[in-house]
Amino acid sequence: MKLHRIGVAILIVILSVTLAGALAELPSVEQRTSTSQLTRRVIDGGLQDTGALNLVSAVLFDYRAFDTLGEATVIFAAVAGVVMLFYQAPLHPSSIGLSMLAKRSLDSIGPFVFLAGMYVVLYGHISPGGGFQGGVILATLTILISIVYGLETERRLLDPTFKTTLESSAALLFMVIAFGGILTGEYFLSNLSAGFPRGEAGSLLSAGSLAPLNAAIGLKVGAGLALIFYSMVKREPE
Amino acid sequence: MNDPTVHIPVIVICTSLIGAFLAPVLGKYRPALVGLMARLIAPVNALLLVILLRYVDAGETFHYYMGGWAPPWGIALSVDYLAIYVALIIHLVSAVILLYAKDDLFGEVRGDLHRWYYTLFLLLVAAMTALAFSHDFFNIFVFTEIATIAACALIAIKPKKECIEASFKYLILSTVGSGFILLALALIYMVTGHFNLTLVAQNMGAAAEAYPLNIMVSLALLIVGFGVKSALFPLHVWLPDAHSSAPSPSSAVLSGLVVKIYAVVLIRIILTVFGGEVLAAAPIADMILIIASVAIIAGSLFALAQTDIKLLLAFSTVAQVGYIYMGISLLSETGTMGGLVHIFNHALMKTLLFLAAGAIIHQTGLRKISDLDGIAKRMPITMAVFSVGALSMVGIPGFNGFISKMYLATGAFDAGKPVFILVILMSSLLNGLYYLPIVVRAFLGTNAEEGKFAKDELPLSMTFPLVILGLACIYFGLLPGSLLELVRKAAHYLIAV
Numbered sequence: 001m002k003l004h005r006i007g008v009a010i011l012i013v014i015l016s017v018t019l020a021g022a023l024a025e026l027p028s029v030e031q032r033t034s035t036s037q038l039t040r041r042v043i044d045g046g047l048q049d050t051g052a053l054n055l056v057s058a059v060l061f062d063y064r065a066f067d068t069l070g071e072a073t074v075i076f077a078a079v080a081g082v083v084m085l086f087y088q089a090p091l092h093p094s095s096i097g098l099s100m101l102a103k104r105s106l107d108s109i110g111p112f113v114f115l116a117g118m119y120v121v122l123y124g125h126i127s128p129g130g131g132f133q134g135g136v137i138l139a140t141l142t143i144l145i146s147i148v149y150g151l152e153t154e155r156r157l158l159d160p161t162f163k164t165t166l167e168s169s170a171a172l173l174f175m176v177i178a179f180g181g182i183l184t185g186e187y188f189l190s191n192l193s194a195g196f197p198r199g200e201a202g203s204l205l206s207a208g209s210l211a212p213l214n215a216a217i218g219l220k221v222g223a224g225l226a227l228i229f230y231s232m233v234k235r236e237p238e
Numbered sequence: 239m240n241d242p243t244v245h246i247p248v249i250v251i252c253t254s255l256i257g258a259f260l261a262p263v264l265g266k267y268r269p270a271l272v273g274l275m276a277r278l279i280a281p282v283n284a285l286l287l288v289i290l291l292r293y294v295d296a297g298e299t300f301h302y303y304m305g306g307w308a309p310p311w312g313i314a315l316s317v318d319y320l321a322i323y324v325a326l327i328i329h330l331v332s333a334v335i336l337l338y339a340k341d342d343l344f345g346e347v348r349g350d351l352h353r354w355y356y357t358l359f360l361l362l363v364a365a366m367t368a369l370a371f372s373h374d375f376f377n378i379f380v381f382t383e384i385a386t387i388a389a390c391a392l393i394a395i396k397p398k399k400e401c402i403e404a405s406f407k408y409l410i411l412s413t414v415g416s417g418f419i420l421l422a423l424a425l426i427y428m429v430t431g432h433f434n435l436t437l438v439a440q441n442m443g444a445a446a447e448a449y450p451l452n453i454m455v456s457l458a459l460l461i462v463g464f465g466v467k468s469a470l471f472p473l474h475v476w477l478p479d480a481h482s483s484a485p486s487p488s489s490a491v492l493s494g495l496v497v498k499i500y501a502v503v504l505i506r507i508i509l510t511v512f513g514g515e516v517l518a519a520a521p522i523a524d525m526i527l528i529i530a531s532v533a534i535i536a537g538s539l540f541a542l543a544q545t546d547i548k549l550l551l552a553f554s555t556v557a558q559v560g561y562i563y564m565g566i567s568l569l570s571e572t573g574t575m576g577g578l579v580h581i582f583n584h585a586l587m588k589t590l591l592f593l594a595a596g597a598i599i600h601q602t603g604l605r606k607i608s609d610l611d612g613i614a615k616r617m618p619i620t621m622a623v624f625s626v627g628a629l630s631m632v633g634i635p636g637f638n639g640f641i642s643k644m645y646l647a648t649g650a651f652d653a654g655k656p657v658f659i660l661v662i663l664m665s666s667l668l669n670g671l672y673y674l675p676i677v678v679r680a681f682l683g684t685n686a687e688e689g690k691f692a693k694d695e696l697p698l699s700m701t702f703p704l705v706i707l708g709l710a711c712i713y714f715g716l717l718p719g720s721l722l723e724l725v726r727k728a729a730h731y732l733i734a735v
Contacts, residue, residue, distance in 0.1 A: 081391035
């Protein structure tokens, strides 16, 4: 046992030294010609290419939208795994939530949390934010409700079946928009070139398919994370 | 306007994804339809891939740009022979497994979880297909993650302690592997400035000169990362438990397909991206060759010691992954062909063996090899196809395993390393030692029940896939012509670069 630990320690030291050496060798930012080329193109041409003011969203939902589909699918796979793992566990029946004070506070801030979430999702192509971030905010709202009002109330408001349906439909919406590119004779996930309207830069309805893709990811991530939380806490306490 | 055929890779990936998205909702209201949908998607996609193959045969291989963005800005899919070959294997084999899963699942997975099972299965198929086609480092990482999570969940779906434990072990080790891969990608991006495999390959020479340590470290990280996921010895420790405790259809897909996809991705990266210069600077190929040889021998020896039939099959997979690595790191045309053709042949045989073992467990509940004496009297069809799989594994002429071994041996000879022929021969001997006794005792065992041969008490949906796989093993052992032609083209893609 002890020998084993010493061996592991030696391995970790070797690994760290090698990695540190590799990092020390790396070029500084000014020296990195090829990556700066890539960055320059996105900064200079991103708005022209995608119509989005938020260039991070332009990369996530246009240039590399296929990765985003993959990342959202990672969350989908995680949700499926968690739901399945905790499937057998029964619902905790007697959850009455916190005091009235907490409930009234949530009543007043809840709508604003929802608004903030929706804002971050829908303005993802204009200002910092986007589907992933906004979706997480929306999911926290369901978590707040389960803690403050109790899980039973949350379940009545948002049935797990409804969440699953919402998550799946959002994912399918993404697919429909993505296939729009093929139907117009362009490529999978084509945006402006497939005829999605460019709109006026900075307005809500601009940047072609970016906004609807953001909305789809927002709903999918929100519903998915809410489902993960629900599945994990519904366990009966020991 | 594009010819619609060029979209087939995307369509194949996305139909599986759409199926996965639909399954949980559809399964809630119409449970029967989910399985039907899953069973339709795989063969239809296989058909589409055949059309794509014809198209590529008539013209040439091409790259598909997602969203129309050419690299370096966008993500490219490489539609080459290797990708089509691997994708075809994935869809053909999973079509058979899904057919089998229809009735087998009822014995192993709770009824109301079936929809989630199909979701995860389709996600896994989609991710593997994307890995076969992807020509972009970060894209490869993303789909590696999907495949990892889906594979872990497919093991844990059985409500048993050992499944959860095996899945957890797999998850932890696999995640460490993912971390290594991500780190390697970051280093590669920093020194070459690209994610696209072709562009990285173009910048590799200059980068290797300016930052030799970075390139070596990233190569090492990639080998370890994908090595864990493809169970390259000695990084295989998670595999036996994971593959033996999972439901039989999961075992079949994990052993038959998943580990090899990572091997293909790693080999594609090493050979086409790092290329000759880096391989010449360090004896990477020879190192993999030695590791693979150890894997072949050690995996077989471990398998010899097993008493549980599914554990035996799982350890045998460790050895068989070694064959694939060995063939390709021989760096000769015939050797590469041997490694690639073994991906297909092993997918057939191991799927067959796992499904046959699953059928035995389904009907009799027996898992211990010593309990299987005379089992052929009760399950003649299952044991007959099991024998076909076992004979293929040993490499008897006339079965498909022989073709792989012949090419591997010729490849070793062509590469001027005849010592590896000895490894192959030794492993065949070991394979014979642990597979043939099962077959012999099943047919001639002493505690065979009195009376005549009975018929298998299996539903047609389980015997039919078994028979199909058994016939395929024999067919590709006798007439491997068309398969070898495709494999030759795929091998040329790997070696030509």
